[in-house]
Amino acid sequence: MKFVVQVRLFPTPAQEAALADTLRLCNEAANLVSRIAWETKTFRNCCSDEQAAALAAYRKSESDLVRRDGMWLLIATCDIPDTDVTEPDGFLGVDLGIANIATTDDGKRHSGKHLNAVRHRNRELRRRLQAKQTKSAKRLLKARRRKEARFARDVNHVISKDIVTEAARTGRGIALEDLQGIRDRVRLRKPQRVTLHSWAFHELGQFVAYKARRAGVAVVYVDPAYTSQGCSACGHVDKRNRPNQETCACTSCGFAEHADVNAARNIASRGVAGWAAVNQPNAA
Template sequence: MKLVVQVKLLPDAAADAALRETLALANRAANHASRRAFDAGIHGKTSLQRLVYGELKEMGLSAQPAIHVARKVAGAYASLKANLKAGNYGPEGSKRRAKVEVRPIRFRKDSAQPYDDRCLSWQLDARTVSLWTVRGRCGGISFVCSPVQAKMLAEYRKGESDLVYRGGNWYLHATCDVPEPALCAPKGFLGVDLGIANIATTDDGTMHAGKQLNQVRYRHRRLRKRLQKKGTKSAKRLLRKLSGRESRFAADTNHRISKTIVTEAQRTSRGIALEDLGGIRERVRLRKPQRVTLHSWSFAQLGQFIAYKATRAGVPVVHVDPRYTSQGCSACGHIDKKNRPTQAVFCCTSCGFAEHADVNAARNIAARGAAGWAVSHAADDAA
């Protein structure tokens, strides 16, 4: 499995200036290549490289950085094509879709730039790196990382690394190809119900409340609205300062929740059963005040965090059909809308079983996960 290790660079004043100039030139070149690709209708990596390689060299890039710029642009157009095909920019003819279709892709002056081993070398024992810049090779740039990250870099680093400038700091995002451990044979499944009031609830009864996260989201949303309405230079400056803070808080919350869930599953020798919530935003119809909450709900990120942490721990993960998990009784199987008199309460109208609604749903998910695993592995054993 591929993991990204982030290390923080500590360049001196000269190296910092060289890195700034390098990113600025690389992204000017990327914008030039993007315009040429858009005008010529050429988006393939090899074809685009042939088209713009000489022009990028004339702008001041060396051979390998010029190739990486062309590939970065081709990759951006491939991502745009996939998003258009998936309908992420709306249906054909919509204003949002037309806006991205009628103009070339633009790169910020500080967008990340990929490096390979010809342009970047690591001295892990000395905790330094050497990078290509427009001022020549800059060596001896210190970096900091944890011992676990250093071990992973030494053993599994493979492929490209991205030079990133964010929040006034420099980072390298290095790709590591870590071998996956063999999956354990689960002695059952830990069902996880994802929601908004409670971000995640397990069938053991453990609840990870979403109150604090929702309060943070609401506070940031209200502050952004007020600053955008004000529109002054100081308001825009504060908006830039606040940019990304909410998403980082949500990501940190999801990391902590996913770690707790995977650790518990590993401790009890169980697999993890999750709902398959793909396309939920298109399927669910809500009143206007509820839409913002749904569309800011980062359930996909939490699911991804659980999946990759579980893979690293050798814990199997299965995705189950989410239909009627909140309306069905985990004791007798009876399904009825009236089983949910309130958001938090489940009371079966058939057998009288009562439980917290999210815990009941998690038990249904666990049962479906165990059943699905048994069926799929029975078929594998028979084959």
């Protein structure tokens, strides 16, 4: 599996000027400088211990030297051997949403309260900057977009790592919602639609998938239809099972649970069935 490691560099002013000249010349010169930097260890690395270990063991071919938002970065490609997927002992269901970005069937919720507040502030700032239509406002908007993308990416990395770590620890696979067409499928009020469209759910799913592959954890995608209205205890489906945003109270058996946890349990059950259908097609 190809894995890209991004390393931030901290050059001196003289080194920064030399690097800028190098980038202006051509990509070939940048690759040459990158190789020399790696061979002579003349730069300072800023990356996690896991990334440093991956670089030492699996770095292959060329690296790209780039300058982004005033920072010097070295983009290195690592060719990591695939890890065999182990037979899962059940599945960890993951429900994705707005109030809670991700909820597992174990009951752990990654709250979206703080994230939604940050995103609301960013929307208001963008609105004010867009109204000014000045060059400085446009520069600030561009910088803001990149900052927001980094923020979402960091949050998605943290959430996906936590999900994969828990699945690997308990020997389970991961069941995710198939979010294809989620923006066209769901029916929400306008403020919620804005929130839904502004969060990188697809990126979160991608992060979970590639981290799971590296850990040898199975991943299945299930149809999310009615997972929020179905009772995870008896299977009864009724829109009245959701009296409010946070609660699932079955009108048939009386079972009650947090709505997101209930949905995650339904997703986990569908994950088990889906895995069996694909990997044991002749099973009774």
